[in-house]
Amino acid sequence: MDYRLTEEQQAFRRAVAKFVDAEIAPVADELDTKGEFPLGLFRRIGELGYFGLRYPEAYGGSAADMVTYCLWAEELARGSMSVAATACMQSLMGTHFVFKYGNEEQRQKYLVPALRGEKIGTFALTEPNAGSDVGNIGTTAEKRGDHYVLKGTKTWVTSAPVADFLTVAAKTSPERGMKNIALFLVDRHTMPGVTLGKKIEKMGVRASDTGEITLEDVRVPAANLLGGETGGIEKVGGILSEIRVMTAALSLGLARAAYEAALKYSRERVAFGKPIGEHQAIAFKLADMLTGIHGATLMTYHAAWCLDQRLPVTREAAMAKLVASEMANRVADEASRIFASYGFAMEYPIQRYFRDARFLLLGGGTSEILRVIISKDLEPRARSEP
Numbered sequence: 001m002d003y004r005l006t007e008e009q010q011a012f013r014r015a016v017a018k019f020v021d022a023e024i025a026p027v028a029d030e031l032d033t034k035g036e037f038p039l040g041l042f043r044r045i046g047e048l049g050y051f052g053l054r055y056p057e058a059y060g061g062s063a064a065d066m067v068t069y070c071l072w073a074e075e076l077a078r079g080s081m082s083v084a085a086t087a088c089m090q091s092l093m094g095t096h097f098v099f100k101y102g103n104e105e106q107r108q109k110y111l112v113p114a115l116r117g118e119k120i121g122t123f124a125l126t127e128p129n130a131g132s133d134v135g136n137i138g139t140t141a142e143k144r145g146d147h148y149v150l151k152g153t154k155t156w157v158t159s160a161p162v163a164d165f166l167t168v169a170a171k172t173s174p175e176r177g178m179k180n181i182a183l184f185l186v187d188r189h190t191m192p193g194v195t196l197g198k199k200i201e202k203m204g205v206r207a208s209d210t211g212e213i214t215l216e217d218v219r220v221p222a223a224n225l226l227g228g229e230t231g232g233i234e235k236v237g238g239i240l241s242e243i244r245v246m247t248a249a250l251s252l253g254l255a256r257a258a259y260e261a262a263l264k265y266s267r268e269r270v271a272f273g274k275p276i277g278e279h280q281a282i283a284f285k286l287a288d289m290l291t292g293i294h295g296a297t298l299m300t301y302h303a304a305w306c307l308d309q310r311l312p313v314t315r316e317a318a319m320a321k322l323v324a325s326e327m328a329n330r331v332a333d334e335a336s337r338i339f340a341s342y343g344f345a346m347e348y349p350i351q352r353y354f355r356d357a358r359f360l361l362l363g364g365g366t367s368e369i370l371r372v373i374i375s376k377d378l379e380p381r382a383r384s385e386p
């Protein structure tokens with residue numbers, strides 16, 4: 001692969017970084033403390049056209065490649081993981097299924113305003129008794145004439161407390177297990193029976209609203225079945241690599257923010273007559289942090305490039321997400337040690353990086369699940385691309 005970014009990608013990155021430094025980073029701590037959905041910033045990101053990065057121009061998008069999308073996700077996460085998590089849900093899982101499997105009317109009604117930031121979309125798969133084990137979901141969709149009746153409970157759904165529309169995974173024939181999982185477009189405002197539960201109080205990404213959804217006999221028109229009664233898991237699988245590579249990019253952004261703060265502090269804080277960064281123990285920590293970021297960056301953008309080239313990417317995406325998310329947690333931990341007591345103080349953002357980094361270990365599959373995926377494809381290859 002070509003590891004160099006094109007001039008266009010570099011210019012895009014600079015523009016996003018400028019926006020993040022001016023409008024996101026300065027309010028990140030306040031958003032986290034209040035734990036409020038950043039509606040103003042959400043609308044602004046929509047105005048700037050960023051939600052449409054992965055969609056065709058006909059719907060208000062810019063049809064950007066995955067490398068460009070990752071540059072955007074990485075920069076947002078450098079400023080605020082809460083804003084980045086919210087924005088990535090909107091620009092990927094929250095809108096992808098309407099675009100890919102919805103009809104033209106649904107795209108105009110949901111996708112187009114969502115890309116402008118005027119409607120909030122989300123994706124509801126996880127349930128109280130089914131997270132990694134998606135085949136175990138209990139939500140059912142029973143066909144009755146020209147509509148389906150949905151029943152069940154979803155949880156841990158990003159943006160659920162503020163969502164306008166949801167893509168919901170449900171079983172059309174529960175006895176046939178995961179083969180019959182289907183995806184439904186549910187409009188919260190026009191389909192009675194959708195109850196948005198209370199917001200989940202979280203230790204990290206606190207300004208990204210997460211909540212439960214109860215579906216009580218929700219009548220969903222048959223036209224809102226997204227892509228047929230079966231194959232829902234395969235449809236989700238179709239964007240899992242993108243989700244994983246995006247999460248790897250978020251990890252890079254957080255790690256860079258923590259590293260840069262730690263590096264600056266190591267040059268300012270004096271102990272035993274010299275800046276702490278001149279003590280080898282601290283300098284080696286910084287060296288390991290920087291090395292980890294560099295390695296994960298190469299893996300992440302290599303996987304993004306594989307996606308752009310339509311090369312096999314399942315293993316590369318899982319590896320990138322595994323390495324980058326674990327690296328971000330180590331970097332946040334080391335940054336906290338470099339700040340010592342000040343890393344423990346709410347006054348400094350280090351504790352926020354430390355808390356937010358835990359989120360990266362969950363979205364897109366836990367590290368254990370990623371190892372399960374990688375372990376299914378253990379044949380050595382001289383190079384990742386064929």
Ligand SMILES: Cc1cc2nc3c(=O)[nH]c(=O)nc-3n(C[C@H](O)[C@H](O)[C@H](O)COP(=O)(O)OP(=O)(O)OC[C@H]3O[C@@H](n4cnc5c(N)ncnc54)[C@H](O)[C@@H]3O)c2cc1C
Nearest residue numbers: 123124125126130131132133156157158362363366368369
């Ligand atoms: C902030 C946040 C936002 C989220 N947003 C969304 C969203 O928008 N939509 C949505 O649908 N979900 C969302 N989720 C849910 C998330 O995807 C799940 O929590 C995640 O898939 C893990 O599921 P679980 O918590 O039920 O853990 P479990 O699946 O119960 O796993 C528990 C432990 O067992 C391990 N484990 C499970 N199976 C295996 C196995 N086969 N081999 C080895 N180890 C295994 C896991 O790695 C983990 O360590 C979100 C979660 C968080 C924290």
